[in-house]
Amino acid sequence: MKLLPLLSSLALVLTLSTSPLHASTGPGVAWQAAAADADIERHFAQAKAEKKPVLLYWGAKWCPPCNQLKATLFNRADFIEQSKAFVAVGIDGDAPGAQKLGTRFKVRGYPTLILFSPAGNEITRLPGEADAAQVMKVLQLGLSSGRPVKAVLADAKAGKKLNANEWRLLGFYGWETDEQQLLPVEQRAATLAQLAKASEGADAETATRLWLKSVGALADGQAADPAGLPRLRAVLADAAQAHAQMDVLTNEAPDLVKALTSPGDTRTAVVAEFDAALKRLNADASLSRADRINALQARVDLARLDAPKDEPYPKGLPAALLADARDQASRANREITDGYERQAVVTGAAHLLGRAGLWKESDDLLKSALARSHSPYYLMSQLGGNAKKQGKKQEALRWYEEAFNKSEGPATRLQWGSNYLGALVEMSPEDAPRIEKAAAQLFAEAEKDPGAFYERSERSLKKVASLLTSWGQAPAQAAAVGRLKTQLDGVCSKLDAADAKAKSACEGLLKPKKA
Known part of the structure; x- marks a missing residue:
């Protein structure tokens, strides 16, 4: 996270x-x-x-x-x-x-x-x-x-001259929330690389930012041109450049290293240089506490770069790094008084501890923060995730269920409920009554929510339908899914006939697939 x-x-x-x-x-x-x-x-x-x-x-x-x-x-x-x-x-x-x-x-x-x-x-x-x-x-x-950034991008791709401010608009565009307004996702890396090259000479910081983002946007496992490695090392060695590119470096650290190096001595050296730059960012008092925690998490991610992705207890992490994770998480929990900042930083610190394999510390941090959080169900969901990664199935299910029960708001309840259902299907597929009860509750809540078949809520319900379809193969399970299908048909029948989008989305959820 x-x-x-x-x-x-x-x-x-x-x-x-x-x-x-x-x-x-x-x-x-x-x-x-x-x-x-x-x-x-x-x-x-x-x-x-x-x-x-x-x-x-x-x-x-x-x-x-x-x-x-x-x-x-x-x-x-x-x-x-x-x-x-x-x-x-x-x-x-x-x-x-x-x-x-x-x-x-x-x-x-x-x-x-x-x-x-x-x-x-x-x-x-x-x-x-x-x-x-x-x-x-x-x-x-x-x-x-x-001027719309879409027009600026079109001019840049056409080779027209842009001023430094226009390049900066492109460099600092919210590519992560673009939702394919400007580009299909599969074209992003190549387009950002094209923009980075075209912007050279107009604004060095923006050109570097676009290039770093182009490398970070590469599909997992795809290599970048190794000729760019000296450029990355120059950014890491320069404190001012690293500060200017802080967000890209902390969020994309593993992807940048993997794209520009292969396992071996060069990668080891680059990881050490990256770690030194992240240490500086982690100690930079001009950055927010969340930024500094994120830099520390990037250090942990690099330390376990070539380890199995989902290894719950990574081996060989430096003792000093583990000590930093414990100390900074503890201080954040102790010192932060603003509720908004706590929700942002403490959840990130708990994730950091888990990535470092410090599960007890992560669990203790989350539990201690529950009473002080305005959205404790988010922390409960994290506790469920922690337990799942440690193989504690019943504890995980207990936390996921409590997170769903305590969650607030129609879209959030559908999202948290679909997560709970997913955990049940994965970790307790034999518990048909519990699975049916959870799914029935979600369909009942969808019936009361006029926005249930749009965006995030629709995705949650599609997840529910997919889980039930894959789960409901045995006769007893198929009977439960049949009853749920009848309930869902009732929900769909009550939707406003004029809302064709919602009608179609609802009716397609548990629709049998054609042979």
Whole structure:
């Protein structure tokens, strides 16, 4: 789990008028909630009348990177001041109709930040993984330019000359939340490499960023041109460059090394250089605590680079690295008082401890944080994952069930419920009554949720259907799936006939496949 975005600043306040985005009462950004098309139309009409751009934020209460945004970027004085120049619209993924809006704006991952022109045209998607100062610069570039990044990309691909600011818009575009708005995923690596080459001489930092992202975007196991290795080593050796590319280096460390080296002496040397750069970032007080934890996690990932991917107890990790993981996780739990920052950092620290094979420490950290979390079900789900990786099936199922029972919000409950069902099918497939009960509960909740057959909720229900289809092969299991199919047919029959999208999605869930 990478904490995206990893930004830095003092935790002050986030204000969202009449919104489920967990506002506090102090001054801050005047976010306006949106939960349906009518809300969006009203906010965009306001933007057009006031000749202001729109900044759309899509997030969720439990989401660690969303909480990191609330603890950092959204309360920066310069961001709050800048927000007066645009209409700030917030969509909570668990609000009624929110998942339907997700389809409209083609957003999936939490968080997503999109800047629109006053006329409602998408300008750019902001990079959630960059630090706050960088995001602010990109936001200001988008506000001042008003030119859609899609047009900028088309000019760049056509060989037209771009200025440094236009290259920067491309370099800091939110490629991870693009959802194929600009490019099909399979074209991303090659296009980023093309842009990196074309931008040389215009803006060195952006050219390097585009190149690093192009290497990181390569399909797993695909090698990059080894001639680029000296370029990576130069970035790692230069503290200023490494700081500027912090988010890419910490999030893509294993992929960068694997793409540019093969197992052997060169890889060993590059890992040592990478580790030294990550140590500097981990100690950099100008970065947020989440950024520093992420740098430490990248060190752990590199230390187990050639180990089996899912090895629960990695061997041979340096004692000093394990000590750092224990110490920094403990200090984060002890020192952080802001609830948003805790949700972001403590969950990341627990994941870090698990990656290091320190399962007891990870479990203890999560359990100690439960009472202080505004979304404890997220931590319960992590505890379930920890137990599963350690082979503790019954403990894992207990935590997954509790996480589902305690989860809040329609989209979140479907997501957590599908995770619980998946754990049951995998670890206790013989428990047909429990599996049927969980699936029946999910279909009952979907019946009450008008957005159940859109975006994240639809994906959760498709997961449920897929699990039941694969599980329901034996006669006793097939009978249970038959009863669930009857229940689902009832849900589908009650959907608004005018909503063809929802109808089709519902009716296709447990539909028998043609021979």
